[in-house]
Amino acid sequence: MKTKMLSGFRSALLSATVMLGATIAAGSSAMAGDTLKVAYSQDYFMSSPKLAKKWFGEMKTQFEAANPGATLEPIPIPGSFDDFNTKLSLLMNSPATAPDVIQIAAQSAGQWSGSGLLAPLDDELKSRDWWQSYPEPIKQEGTIDGKVYAVSEGVNTFGLLYDRENFAKAGLPKDWSPKSWKDILDAARAIKKSAPSVWPIWLMTGTAQGSEGTLMGAGLLISASSDPTIFDEKTKKWVVDSKGMREMLSFYRDAAAEGLLAPASQILDANAPNNGAQHMPKHELGIGFAGNYWPTMWNKTICTPCWDDPDNSIALAPLPTSLGQAPGFAASFGGWSLSVNSKASNMKLAWSLIDIMQKKANMVELDQYGGLVPPVPAYAEDPGYVAFAKKPFQVEYSKLIANAHSMPASTEYSVWSFAVAQATETLVLKPETPIDDVVKTMREYVVNQLGDDRVEP
Numbered sequence: 001m002k003t004k005m006l007s008g009f010r011s012a013l014l015s016a017t018v019m020l021g022a023t024i025a026a027g028s029s030a031m032a033g034d035t036l037k038v039a040y041s042q043d044y045f046m047s048s049p050k051l052a053k054k055w056f057g058e059m060k061t062q063f064e065a066a067n068p069g070a071t072l073e074p075i076p077i078p079g080s081f082d083d084f085n086t087k088l089s090l091l092m093n094s095p096a097t098a099p100d101v102i103q104i105a106a107q108s109a110g111q112w113s114g115s116g117l118l119a120p121l122d123d124e125l126k127s128r129d130w131w132q133s134y135p136e137p138i139k140q141e142g143t144i145d146g147k148v149y150a151v152s153e154g155v156n157t158f159g160l161l162y163d164r165e166n167f168a169k170a171g172l173p174k175d176w177s178p179k180s181w182k183d184i185l186d187a188a189r190a191i192k193k194s195a196p197s198v199w200p201i202w203l204m205t206g207t208a209q210g211s212e213g214t215l216m217g218a219g220l221l222i223s224a225s226s227d228p229t230i231f232d233e234k235t236k237k238w239v240v241d242s243k244g245m246r247e248m249l250s251f252y253r254d255a256a257a258e259g260l261l262a263p264a265s266q267i268l269d270a271n272a273p274n275n276g277a278q279h280m281p282k283h284e285l286g287i288g289f290a291g292n293y294w295p296t297m298w299n300k301t302i303c304t305p306c307w308d309d310p311d312n313s314i315a316l317a318p319l320p321t322s323l324g325q326a327p328g329f330a331a332s333f334g335g336w337s338l339s340v341n342s343k344a345s346n347m348k349l350a351w352s353l354i355d356i357m358q359k360k361a362n363m364v365e366l367d368q369y370g371g372l373v374p375p376v377p378a379y380a381e382d383p384g385y386v387a388f389a390k391k392p393f394q395v396e397y398s399k400l401i402a403n404a405h406s407m408p409a410s411t412e413y414s415v416w417s418f419a420v421a422q423a424t425e426t427l428v429l430k431p432e433t434p435i436d437d438v439v440k441t442m443r444e445y446v447v448n449q450l451g452d453d454r455v456e457p
């Protein structure tokens with residue numbers, strides 16, 4: 001949904017207010033009664049609304065201590081991923097309700113930057129040490145048309161979690177290292193034969209999960225395909241037909257046709273991104289196309305559900321490239337980021353808040369609660385962070401970022417994503433559908449929404 005341009009924002013600060021001093025975080029001046037609004041996902045991003053409220057409460061305390069006279073007003077937005085984006089768009093449309101700082105999924109930034117609602121952040125970022133520590137792929141995640149509109153607080157990256165107990169029953173190795181997608185399907189076939197009650201592969205699809213679901217399923221496979229291009233930066237066109245796209249679609253078709261996937265009712269469900277982690281402790285899955293947040297869900301702080309000793313039963317393998325081609329493995333990643341309203345009431349206060357939120361202790365705590373990998377690589381080795389989700393998982397997932405691909409942060413990404421979700425959903429429900437027909441339908445949808453000149457031939 002495209003938003004309208006803001007016609008204006010707040011009036012000037014009340015003339016009766018009194019200057020109280022400069023903040024220690026960003027040298028910003030606060031006036032009595034000055035309020036900064038920050039919007040965030042109440043239900044979807046962090047592991048629970050309780051933890052989200054706790055963390056933002058801590059940010060409010062720190063911000064107000066650093067900026068005497070100023071008030072931080074957290075704005076929790078309830079609902080699913082798409083609910084959050086829809087409700088945030090409504091807030092952004094009104095100067096009376098628009099937040100100054102927003103916490104969003106990075107690939108959603110284009111939804112508002114394209115309408116001029118977000119401020120470019122490049123000039124301020126030049127002086128931030130934490131930004132200089134970010135790997136280039138994470139810097140690029142929130143970059144749109146050469147300008148940075150979203151700065152990462154942490155990322156989800158995806159690989160293959162597998163159940164060693166079910167692997168042992170199927171005669172598969174304890175330390176599994178698949179070299180191609182064929183190896184994944186072969187392992188799934190062995191699991192189905194040895195334990196018919198186990199779902200061999202958990203791989204999400206469907207439009208109910210929104211664009212986040214595409215990142216976690218089809219986007220993950222495309223990242224490891226023979227051609228991982230989704231949006232051609234040179235031609236500024238979207239790819240709907242390529243060798244990589246057809247490899248991804250064929251994997252869905254083949255897995256569905258052989259009954260190797262979890263039931264459609266499970267992987268098409270809107271809550272599928274979290275539900276897989278609830279099935280694994282019951283040893284109901286063989287292989288999960290899973291994010292790094294799955295193991296954090298088993299921690300006693302999160303406990304959805306609690307699992308005392310997953311690292312003896314579960315292991316992580318990187319997703320191999322489709323045919324074993326270089327670099328051998330790949331991953332998708334998508335993070336949650338901070339953006340600033342282009343009409344923010346006080347830009348210096350907005351940056352004071354960002355600097356506070358990006359302090360190491362605050363970032364590590366957020367990434368624990370949200371099941372994210374810190375964008376500063378050194379933070380992923382912090383003892384408290386490592387121990388939060390059992391020793392192996394946090395470090396091993398962080399290593400996947402080196403070969404990971406983010407989804408395009410474009411105003412048009414949601415269109416492409418929906419077309420892909422429709423295509424993979426079709427192949428799960430009707431695997432007999434020819435790949436050519438699915439590709440044709442994808443192309444027609446994207447062309448109808450964006451125009452023929454926006455799609456690769």
